[in-house]
Amino acid sequence: xxxxxxxxxxxxxxxxxxxxxxxxxxxxxxxxxxxxxxxxxxxxxxxxxxxxxxxxxxxxxxxxxxxxxxxxxxxxxxxxxxxxxxxxxxxxxxxxxxxxxxxxxxxxxxxxxxxxxxxxxxxxxxxxxxxxxxxxxxxxxxxxxxxxxxxxxxxxxxxxxxxxxxxxxxxxxxxxxxxxxxxxxxxxxxxxxxxxxxxxxxxxxxxxxxxxxxxxxxxxxxxxxxxxxxxxxxxxxxxxxxxxxxxxxxxxxxxxxxxxxxxxxxxxxxxxxxxxxxxxxxxxxxxxxxxxxxxxxxxxxxxxxxxxxxxxxxxxxxxxxxxxxxxxxxxxxxxxxxxxxxxxxxxxxxxxxxxxxxxxxxxxxxxxxxxxxxxxxxxxxxxxxxxxxxxxxxxxxxxxxxxxxxxxxxxxxx
Numbered sequence: 001x002x003x004x005x006x007x008x009x010x011x012x013x014x015x016x017x018x019x020x021x022x023x024x025x026x027x028x029x030x031x032x033x034x035x036x037x038x039x040x041x042x043x044x045x046x047x048x049x050x051x052x053x054x055x056x057x058x059x060x061x062x063x064x065x066x067x068x069x070x071x072x073x074x075x076x077x078x079x080x081x082x083x084x085x086x087x088x089x090x091x092x093x094x095x096x097x098x099x100x101x102x103x104x105x106x107x108x109x110x111x112x113x114x115x116x117x118x119x120x121x122x123x124x125x126x127x128x129x130x131x132x133x134x135x136x137x138x139x140x141x142x143x144x145x146x147x148x149x150x151x152x153x154x155x156x157x158x159x160x161x162x163x164x165x166x167x168x169x170x171x172x173x174x175x176x177x178x179x180x181x182x183x184x185x186x187x188x189x190x191x192x193x194x195x196x197x198x199x200x201x202x203x204x205x206x207x208x209x210x211x212x213x214x215x216x217x218x219x220x221x222x223x224x225x226x227x228x229x230x231x232x233x234x235x236x237x238x239x240x241x242x243x244x245x246x247x248x249x250x251x252x253x254x255x256x257x258x259x260x261x262x263x264x265x266x267x268x269x270x271x272x273x274x275x276x277x278x279x280x281x282x283x284x285x286x287x288x289x290x291x292x293x294x295x296x297x298x299x300x301x302x303x304x305x306x307x308x309x310x311x312x313x314x315x316x317x318x319x320x321x322x323x324x325x326x327x328x329x330x331x332x333x334x335x336x337x338x339x340x341x342x343x344x345x346x347x348x349x350x351x352x353x354x355x356x357x358x359x360x361x362x363x364x365x366x367x368x369x370x371x372x373x374x375x376x377x378x379x380x381x382x383x384x385x386x387x388x389x390x391x392x393x394x395x396x397x398x399x400x401x402x403x404x405x406x407x408x409x410x411x412x413x414x
Contacts (some may be wrong), residue, residue: 028404041411045404052403055394060392061385069138074186076194077372078174080201082110082365084090108204108366109172115167115200116176116193119156120131125192126155133187135162143385145181163193175372181376190374198368209357216350216357223350234336246329257313264306271299399409 115121125131135146135158146158149276164177176193238244274296 039344048403049400052400053393056396057393061389064144064383064385064388067140068383068385069141071144071179071181071382072183072186072377072379073381074178074180074183074190074374074377075175075372076178076190076370076374077173078194078197078287078368078370079147079171079173080112081367081369084110108201109167109174111204112201112368113165113167113174114195115197116163116174117160119152121193121196122156122159122194124154125189126152128192129185129188131159131189132153132383134180134189137181137203173371179382187376193260194368194370194374209361209365212355213357213361216354220347220350223343223346227340227347230336230340234340237332239334241329243329251330257310260306260310260313264303264310267299267303271296272301274299305353321410341358366401 025343122131132146132148132150132155136148138145147154162179164179166175167173176190178186178190178193180189278296
C-alpha cells in the first residue's frame with residue numbers, strides 16, 4: 001500500500017486573547033474593603049476621651065452637687081437724683097452765677113458705678129460686716145468660698161465675682177445683685193452697699209456745694225473791695241474839690257451865665273433906644289444930645305460891666321489862673337461815678353449769688369433714690385450647676401476634638 005502523502009502544515013500561530021471590554025461591570029467596581037478592626041490608636045482615643053472629658057465632668061458634677069454651697073442673691077436698685085427746687089432769689093432775673101448752681105446727675109452716676117467696683121467700697125463694707133468671715137463660712141467648698149487669709153486685693157477680686165452691677169446709660173439706673181451663702185447676709189451686704197453709696201453721693205454734693213459757696217464768697221469779697229475803693233475815690237474827689245456834684249454846680253454856673261446874657265441883651269436894647277431918642281434932640285452949642293446924655297453913658301457902662309462878667313464866667317469853664325476847670329472836673333466825676341455804679345451792680349450780683357449758694361447748701365440737692373430696696377431671697381440661685389456642667393462639657397469636648405485632629409494630622413505627615 002502506498003503510504004499517505006503528508007502535506008506540509010504551517011506552524012500554528014498564537015491567537016491573541018480577545019481584548020476584554022474595560023467598561024464591563026467587573027472593572028467598574030472597587031475591590032472589597034476588609035473589615036475594620038479596632039487598633040491601638042483607637043483605644044488611646046477612647047481612653048483620652050474618658051480621661052479628659054468624662055472624668056472631669058463626673059468630678060465636677062460630684063463637687064457641684066455634694067460640696068458646692070448654695071448662694072443666695074439680694075437685689076437692690078437705685079439712681080442718683082438732682083433736686084431742682086427754686087428759691088426767692090430766682091426772681092432776680094439777669095443775675096449771673098445762679099445757673100452755675102444746677103448740675104445734672106449723669107457724671108455722678110458714672111462716678112457711683114466706678115465706686116461700686118472700687119477697693120475703697122470693699123474695705124468699708126468689710127469693716128462694717130466682716131466680709132472675710134461671711135464669704136469663708138462654707139469650709140467644705142474650697143472653690144466658691146473666699147480664703148480668709150487673702151489680702152484686700154484678693155478680697156476685691158472676689159467682690160467682683162460676688163457682686164453683679166448692671167448700669168443702663170440711657171435711664172441712668174443701677175441694679176446690684178449681692179451674693180452670699182445665706183439670704184440674711186446677702187441682704188445685709190446689699191443694704192451696706194446702698195448706705196455707703198448714699199454717703200458717697202452726699203459727700204460729692206457737699207464738696208460741690210462747698211466749692212460753689214467758696215467761689216461765691218470770693219466773688220463777693222472782691223466785689224465788696226471794689227465797691228469800697230470806688231466810694232473812697234469819690235469821697236476823696238469831693239473832699240479835694242469841695243464839690244458834691246460837679247454837674248449840679250455846672251448847671252448853676254450855666255444858669256448865671258444865661259441870666260447875664262439875658263441882662264446884656266436887655267441893656268443893649270435900652271442903649272439903642274436912648275441913642276435913637278438922643279439923635280432927634282439938638283443943643284444950642286451945636287453938640288448932639290447923645291454925647292452929653294448921662295443916661296447913655298451909664299447904659300454903656302452897664303453893658304461893659306455885664307460883658308466883663310460874662311467873660312469872667314466863661315473863663316471858669318476853661319480853668320487857668322486858679323479857676324476851676326469844669327471840663328476836667330466833670331470828666332473825672334463821670335469816671336468815678338461809672339466805677340461806683342459798676343461796683344454797686346457787681347456787689348448786688350455777688351451778694352445774690354452768695355445767698356443762692358448758701359440756700360442751695362442748706363438743702364440736699366443730690367441724693368440716692370432706691371427704686372428697689374434690698375430683697376430677701378427664698379431659694380438659692382447660684383451656683384448654676386446644670387449650666388456649669390453644660391459649659392464644661394462643650395469646652396472639654398472641643399478641646400479633646402482639637403487634640404485628636406492635631407494628632408492625626410501629625411500621623412499623616414510621617
